[in-house]
Amino acid sequence: xxxxxxxxxxxxxxxxxxxxxxxxxxxxxxxxxxxxxxxxxxxxxxxxxxxxxxxxxxxxxxxxxxxxxxxxxxxxxxxxxxxxxxxxxxxxxxxxxxxxxxxxxxxxxxxxxxxxxxxxxxxxxxxxxxxxxxxxxxxxxxxxxxxxxxxxxxxxxxxxxxxxxxxxxxxxxxxxxxxxxxxxxxxxxxxxxxxxxxxxxxxxxxxxxxxxxxxxxxxxxxxxxxxxxxxxxxxxxxxxxxxxxxxxxxxxxxxxxxxxxxxxxxxxxxxxxxxxxxxxxxxxxxxxxxxxxxxxxxxxxxxxxxxxxxxxxxxxxxxxxxxxxxxxxxxxxxxxxxxxxxxxxxxxxxxxxxxxxxxxxxxxxxxxxxxxxxxxxxxxxxxxxxxxxxxxxxxxxxxxxxxxxxxxxx
Amino acid sequence: xxxxxxxxxxxxxxxxxxxxxxxxxxxxxxxxxxxxxxxxxxxxxxxxxxxxxxxxxxxxxxxxxxxxxxxxxxxxxxxxxxxxxxxxxxxxxxxxxxxxxxxxxxxxxxxxxxxxxxxxxxxxxxxxxxxxxxxxxxxxxxxxxxxxxxxxxxxxxxxxxxxxxxxxxxxxxxxxxxxxxxxxxxxxxxxxxxxxxxxxxxxxxxxxxxxxxxxx
Numbered sequence: 001x002x003x004x005x006x007x008x009x010x011x012x013x014x015x016x017x018x019x020x021x022x023x024x025x026x027x028x029x030x031x032x033x034x035x036x037x038x039x040x041x042x043x044x045x046x047x048x049x050x051x052x053x054x055x056x057x058x059x060x061x062x063x064x065x066x067x068x069x070x071x072x073x074x075x076x077x078x079x080x081x082x083x084x085x086x087x088x089x090x091x092x093x094x095x096x097x098x099x100x101x102x103x104x105x106x107x108x109x110x111x112x113x114x115x116x117x118x119x120x121x122x123x124x125x126x127x128x129x130x131x132x133x134x135x136x137x138x139x140x141x142x143x144x145x146x147x148x149x150x151x152x153x154x155x156x157x158x159x160x161x162x163x164x165x166x167x168x169x170x171x172x173x174x175x176x177x178x179x180x181x182x183x184x185x186x187x188x189x190x191x192x193x194x195x196x197x198x199x200x201x202x203x204x205x206x207x208x209x210x211x212x213x214x215x216x217x218x219x220x221x222x223x224x225x226x227x228x229x230x231x232x233x234x235x236x237x238x239x240x241x242x243x244x245x246x247x248x249x250x251x252x253x254x255x256x257x258x259x260x261x262x263x264x265x266x267x268x269x270x271x272x273x274x275x276x277x278x279x280x281x282x283x284x285x286x287x288x289x290x291x292x293x294x295x296x297x298x299x300x301x302x303x304x305x306x307x308x309x310x311x312x313x314x315x316x317x318x319x320x321x322x323x324x325x326x327x328x329x330x331x332x333x334x335x336x337x338x339x340x341x342x343x344x345x346x347x348x349x350x351x352x353x354x355x356x357x358x359x360x361x362x363x364x365x366x367x368x369x370x371x372x373x374x375x376x377x378x379x380x381x382x383x384x385x386x387x388x389x390x391x392x393x394x395x396x397x398x399x400x401x402x403x404x405x406x407x408x409x410x
Numbered sequence: 411x412x413x414x415x416x417x418x419x420x421x422x423x424x425x426x427x428x429x430x431x432x433x434x435x436x437x438x439x440x441x442x443x444x445x446x447x448x449x450x451x452x453x454x455x456x457x458x459x460x461x462x463x464x465x466x467x468x469x470x471x472x473x474x475x476x477x478x479x480x481x482x483x484x485x486x487x488x489x490x491x492x493x494x495x496x497x498x499x500x501x502x503x504x505x506x507x508x509x510x511x512x513x514x515x516x517x518x519x520x521x522x523x524x525x526x527x528x529x530x531x532x533x534x535x536x537x538x539x540x541x542x543x544x545x546x547x548x549x550x551x552x553x554x555x556x557x558x559x560x561x562x563x564x565x566x567x568x569x570x571x572x573x574x575x576x577x578x579x580x581x582x583x584x585x586x587x588x589x590x591x592x593x594x595x596x597x598x599x600x601x602x603x604x605x606x607x608x609x610x611x612x613x614x615x616x617x618x619x620x621x622x623x624x625x626x
Binding site: 001002005012013021023024025028191192193313316321324325327328329330331342343345346347348351 | 422
């Protein structure tokens with residue numbers, strides 16, 4: 001068997017395996033996807049919000065938390081990371097008006113969200129500690145729908161579901177699809193105790209767990225991924241509450257989107273590099289999360305390789321055949337050129353793609369709290385499935401390059 | 411609610427293995443079906459060739475006309491040409507087994523025998539044209555493959571315009587000793603190459619007119 005065929009089979013096998021994990025998890029836990037657990041007691045909670053030049057959005061964020069119906073919310077700590085706009089003045093104004101709001105400012109700009117988060121966490125004395133991004137808007141019942149998971153003493157972190165706030169342009173609409181699929185996938189991974197990230201827009205941690213891992217890693221570009229892995233490595237469970245909705249803004253331009261994705265990828269690489277020795281150790285972290293992350297890279301890069309190889313070989317051959325055909329004055333295309341005999345690799349590819357496409361629809365179908373709502377045009381779903389996802393592997397390659405070049409810019 | 415779902419990893423693995431094995435089995439069945447189909451064609455063609463060779467052996471002192479020999483050879487060459495196209499199509503989708511590669515080699519041997527047989531007939535009758543197209547089967551060179559693709563088109567065009575022409579494409583790199591001897595006899599040194607009526611060897615083909623000018 002040829003090397004490329006073996007590589008393709010390996011690629012297909014891994015992709016099928018992951019897909020069947022998702023499908024089985026979905027089938028066996030369908031009834032629990034929207035489950036909300038009633039808290040067995042009111043746990044005190046502080047929310048820490050890092051803020052850097054967020055004058056436009058910080059007010060909405062504070063008001064959204066103040067409107068929360070969770071009675072255990074004691075403090076809303078807003079940490080200004082030495083903004084150059086009037087963010088801090090706005091925060092102080094809210095602090096004057098509402099006793100729950102505490103305005104803090106770091107002694108000097110820390111350069112990343114982890115710095116401001118750790119700074120704010122020092123002031124937290126409650127049983128739970130939550131973190132949110134300054135540009136995110138949680139629904140008033142979001143926290144209430146999350147905290148019940150802490151009834152299980154082994155649960156160290158709960159994450160919410162992020163929706164794109166008012167997606168208008170094309171890129172935002174595509175990211176809206178992406179966020180819904182990511183959230184659905186994360187929920188499924190939660191049933192396997194394999195959630196690998198607690199998102200920035202709204203996640204709540206048990207303070208004991210947070211203290212045990214020593215807070216966020218200042219060196220990591222994606223501190224929310226790193227801290228989640230740290231929790232899992234210490235034996236804490238991480239869960240997701242899909243009915244807990246939080247709205248967040250996403251990059252509006254390709255440039256800002258590119259920058260964000262490079263940061264996410266480099267952060268992911270940094271995290272894998274940090275925890276690589278934990279492979280086959282530390283429960284689900286070593287047995288699933290790390291291999292899952294690394295194999296996802298393999299799938300992405302192998303897929304890109306196949307696509308590039310096939311397309312470039314086809315185009316070069318077509319170009320040469322056309323060129324020589326014109327010189328020789330023979331037909332450029334003949335009926336035989338359209339003759340096609342599908343191989344088993346083709347059938348595997350079709351099956352994989354069909355299952356993947358069906359998964360996309362099921363994930364989008366679970367965008368609503370209850371019931372089904374696709375909520376996107378077929379055109380957008382088509383672009384997402386056929387083009388947007390193809391951007392992942394090249395971004396990964398660039399990210400690897402930047403990682404090895406020591407990229408460390410927030 | 412927070413029940414363990416770790417069994418899903420094993421279940422997914424088993425389903426993946428089952429799907430994979432079913433896929434591989436199905437793939438092997440399809441490829442075996444293709445091999446059988448081609449093999450049946452081959453056996454029929456082989457019988458036809460032997461019949462043709464026998465005919466050329468006895469034609470020297472018999473009443474068999476050159477027209478009959480010509481027609482027999484043309485029919486045989488056309489049939490093998492069509493089978494070659496089918497073989498090529500199936501080969502492009504063969505990923506698991508090597509059967510078709512072996513059949514391809516058998517066909518090349520058959521076509522080599524057809525070349526030898528036609529050489530004898532051509533010496534006696536000279537009432538048709540024989541074009542042997544020698545190409546590289548195992549080449550990974552994209553430029554060479556593109557050139558061979560265009561040569562095939564040119565030859566097909568010429569063949570369609572000349573009913574009295576026999577076209578025999580043979581892979582030159584199949585390690586067939588008799589073919590190597592023949593190529594040496596006609597001084598074929600590089601590929602692709604055309605041997606026209608066992609007299610002219612062409613290594614550079616610019617169009618159908620070039621071939622037509624060398625035909626009878």
